[in-house]
Amino acid sequence: MQTIQNIQKCINENIAVMVYFSAPTCNVCHALKPKLLEAIDANFKEFKIQSVDIxxxxxxxxxFGVFSIPTVLVFLDSKEFLRKSRHMSVDEVIxxxxxxYEIMTS
Incomplete structure (x- = not known):
């Protein structure tokens, strides 16, 4: 089970972390998640992904100040870099x- 402490530890110990907030009742969440995870995996090898079922x-x-779903938080070097909620495209996030990311990992 996810906890605030587990997520914070992951953010602090990894160069790039995405936290994906969703819920079982959210159809958009379920449509977006596999596409987004596949794109992150294909483009960014160092990323760790944390999924949170609210x-x-x-x-x-x-x-984390998240009040709508789906919401994606991206942390680079332990700092929040990107926050996207509801209407987002995979291409836009990438x-x-x-x-x-390339600057940090080169």
Whole structure:
């Protein structure tokens, strides 16, 4: 089970982390997630991905200031770099991460 501490530890110990917030009742979440995870995996080898089902642990989302789903938080070098909620495209997320990620990992 995910906890705030587990997620924070992952963010602090890895160069690039994506936290994906969703819920079982969210159709958009389920459509977007596999496409997004596949694109992250294909483009960014160093990324760690944390998936948070907000229905299982209701404290995590507000801790990170997340109040709508799906929401994607991207942390680079332990700092929040990108926050996308609801209406996002996979290409848009990849495009926004690509340059800073390449600079950090080159």
């Amino acid at each position: 229905s299982l642990n209701e404290e995590i989302a507000p801790h 495009r926004e991460i690509k340059r800073p």
